[in-house]
Amino acid sequence: MATIYLKNVSRRYGQRSVLDGLTLTVNHGECFTLLGPSGCGKTVLLRLIAGFEQPTAGSIRIGDALVADASAHVPPDRRDLGVVFQEYAVWPHMSVFDNVGYPLKLAKTPKEERADRVMETIALVNLHSLEKRLPSELSGGQQQRVALARALVGKPSLMLLDEPLSNLDANLREEMRFEIKELQRKLNITVMYVTHDQEIALAISDRIAVMDTQGRIRQIGSPEDIFEKPVDSFVFSFMGVANFLQVRREGNEFFVGKGGQRAPWDRPHGDSLAWVAAFRPSDVVIRRDGNGLKGRVKRASFLGPVMDYLVEIDGAHLRTTVDTHTAVANNLMFDDDQPCVVGVREVHWFDADTIQSAGEAWA
Ligand SMILES: Nc1ncnc2c1ncn2[C@@H]1O[C@H](COP(=O)(O)OP(=O)(O)OP(=O)(O)O)[C@@H](O)[C@H]1O
Numbered sequence: 001m002a003t004i005y006l007k008n009v010s011r012r013y014g015q016r017s018v019l020d021g022l023t024l025t026v027n028h029g030e031c032f033t034l035l036g037p038s039g040c041g042k043t044v045l046l047r048l049i050a051g052f053e054q055p056t057a058g059s060i061r062i063g064d065a066l067v068a069d070a071s072a073h074v075p076p077d078r079r080d081l082g083v084v085f086q087e088y089a090v091w092p093h094m095s096v097f098d099n100v101g102y103p104l105k106l107a108k109t110p111k112e113e114r115a116d117r118v119m120e121t122i123a124l125v126n127l128h129s130l131e132k133r134l135p136s137e138l139s140g141g142q143q144q145r146v147a148l149a150r151a152l153v154g155k156p157s158l159m160l161l162d163e164p165l166s167n168l169d170a171n172l173r174e175e176m177r178f179e180i181k182e183l184q185r186k187l188n189i190t191v192m193y194v195t196h197d198q199e200i201a202l203a204i205s206d207r208i209a210v211m212d213t214q215g216r217i218r219q220i221g222s223p224e225d226i227f228e229k230p231v232d233s234f235v236f237s238f239m240g241v242a243n244f245l246q247v248r249r250e251g252n253e254f255f256v257g258k259g260g261q262r263a264p265w266d267r268p269h270g271d272s273l274a275w276v277a278a279f280r281p282s283d284v285v286i287r288r289d290g291n292g293l294k295g296r297v298k299r300a301s302f303l304g305p306v307m308d309y310l311v312e313i314d315g316a317h318l319r320t321t322v323d324t325h326t327a328v329a330n331n332l333m334f335d336d337d338q339p340c341v342v343g344v345r346e347v348h349w350f351d352a353d354t355i356q357s358a359g360e361a362w363a
């Protein structure tokens with residue numbers, strides 16, 4: 001059983017605390033993603049689980065085994081796990097076969113069994129008939145499969161993947177993430193996947209943990225939970241382009257920006273005078289006229305398949321996109337400075353004093 005239990009795990013480097021009292025359980029057979037901005041401590045956490053580093057405090061268990069605490073340290077090769085690191089290091093002078101077989105050679109697996117296992121794993125990651133090639137004769141995606149196969153050849157019950165797709169182009173990245181998900185299901189192993197890419201996290205995870213720049217976990221939940229019910233503005237803005245529209249309360253009325261248009265949504269709960277209504281560009285509907293908030297298109301950008309509009313409403317700004325075909329068919333090809341009317345399908349309220357963006361988009 002490859003359940004991972006992290007209890008109050010901390011890691012410091014000199015004075016600098018990277019992880020501080022992190023507690024987390026990853027269930028057996030689960031694809032669990034740790035999602036967070038660059039430098040937040042994702043790689044450090046994977047290295048702790050893998051055993052390349054030792055926590056400064058706290059304990060780590062994998063299944064029934066205590067692998068790290070103040071007095072215990074089980075070395076990486078005895079933790080029954082496979083790792084693919086950020087910079088996929090396949091050995092350039094070794095063939096695909098030798099690269100994949102290397103961990104078995106280290107473990108002194110008999111030659112014949114080794115050959116069978118290597119060929120079986122090469123087939124598993126769709127590298128059939130490439131076993132004699134050198135990495136320089138492979139594409140980036142194929143090299144990444146070699147790294148995956150090498151991590152899988154020892155039949156681990158746990159795989160740790162650190163941004164394994166970051167060196168690949170967008171198409172290949174999309175294809176590979178489905179392959180990783182399928183492998184995980186087929187082999188019924190636990191996968192801990194680390195990334196700063198929310199699209200990958202949404203696509204492959206059973207659960208996601210969102211980590212902030214201080215290495216604290218802000219929310220753990222299913223992709224739907226994290227996307228639809230973010231606990232705070234950091235999580236909201238980390239999960240994609242976010243609009244934050246300023247709304248002020250005067251008495252019992254809520255007004256958008258600095259003007260006199262009422263916010264046409266359910267009210268927020270709380271006493272604050274300053275609020276932000278947060279929503280996704282995909283939840284914005286823009287029209288020429290009719291019901292909604294009146295504004296003007298401050299900047300219209302043609303991005304090929306979509307039109308991207310920056311809209312100003314009484315001094316507050318939001319962004320929206322419209323499918324270019326739809327825009328042409330429905331007279332929604334706005335120019336800069338044209339008036340428009342905006343509706344928003346779904347709003348999340350945050351107290352303006354607590355607002356914290358993950359740096360995505362303050363429109
Ligand atoms: N050996 C080390 N000594 C000192 N500081 C370190 C060490 N390893 C990591 N750090 C620091 O810990 C912090 C977290 O690093 P980490 O590599 O885990 O970030 P990350 O979340 O993986 O970022 P990225 O998405 O860019 O890979 C960084 O500020 C880094 O400088």
Ligand SMILES: [Mg+2]
Nearest residue numbers: 042043086162
């Ligand atoms: Mg990293």
